[in-house]
Amino acid sequence: MSAQTKIKKGTFQHVESELYAYHETRKEIVRLKNEILYSNSSADENVGGGKGNIPGDPTGRTAILLTSHKKLEQLQMIVDAIESVVERLTDDRKKLLRLRYWDKPQILTWDGIAAELHVSRRTAVNWRDEIVRAIAEKLGWR
Template identity: 50%
Template sequence: MTTKLHKDIVRYVEHNLYHYHEYIREIQRLRNDILYGVKLTTDENVGGGRSNLPSSPTERRTIELLTHRRLETLERVTHAIKTVYEALPDEKRKLIKLKYWTKPQRYTWDGIAEQLCVTRITCLRWRNEIVYAIAELLGETDA
């Protein structure tokens, strides 16, 4: 039994579900920019001693990969979604595909329920369970 989440957390998780595939592409782009891009974070400490970054480009890129905040956040969110999605039975996976990953959005909750041969209330209950499981992995629940 799941507990009720604050509506802002539900919106946050649903937003991430809607943009999951974009996040996957963004992660790959960020990694490529860090690994193969010519522009690395430069030390702006002009005349103030030595930089705390290693002089080796490989080491600098590794450190940037490990400390890049946007990349870390996207990886954490996509990992949580993927983990929950892969653990779901087929009908709940189909709910995610129909509601969040079909572009343009073609179905209302009633239409999704009809596609899945369940009631609208069942769809909403499943959605709540899925959102709660993702929020829990992201550390967004009170429990």
């Protein structure tokens, strides 16, 4: 996590929005996987023909869908980046993430979060900046 890495303001805001939506994103991943795994509809590729000579492979088709679903792939990439950064954080920085992004309703200001962490407001904001930059870097966003 180099403090020198500069990212665009829009990227910073996007990463923050992904942090706010982290738990919903995980639920969406589970929903999409279940939809793929347990849907009965299979595309009929044999339009207007007789019986196809290729044996059906629902397991293979499901595996291909799971690995090639663009939205699922993107959401999983975001969650993986967040989790890989979070697992390397100190307990104080993890608490900062929880207080700032994941506790509902959000009632603490930066001053309140800093007081909870027993650090200055500037230190808390610097920690946030480092975390957001590390996630953006992990995602390859600039």
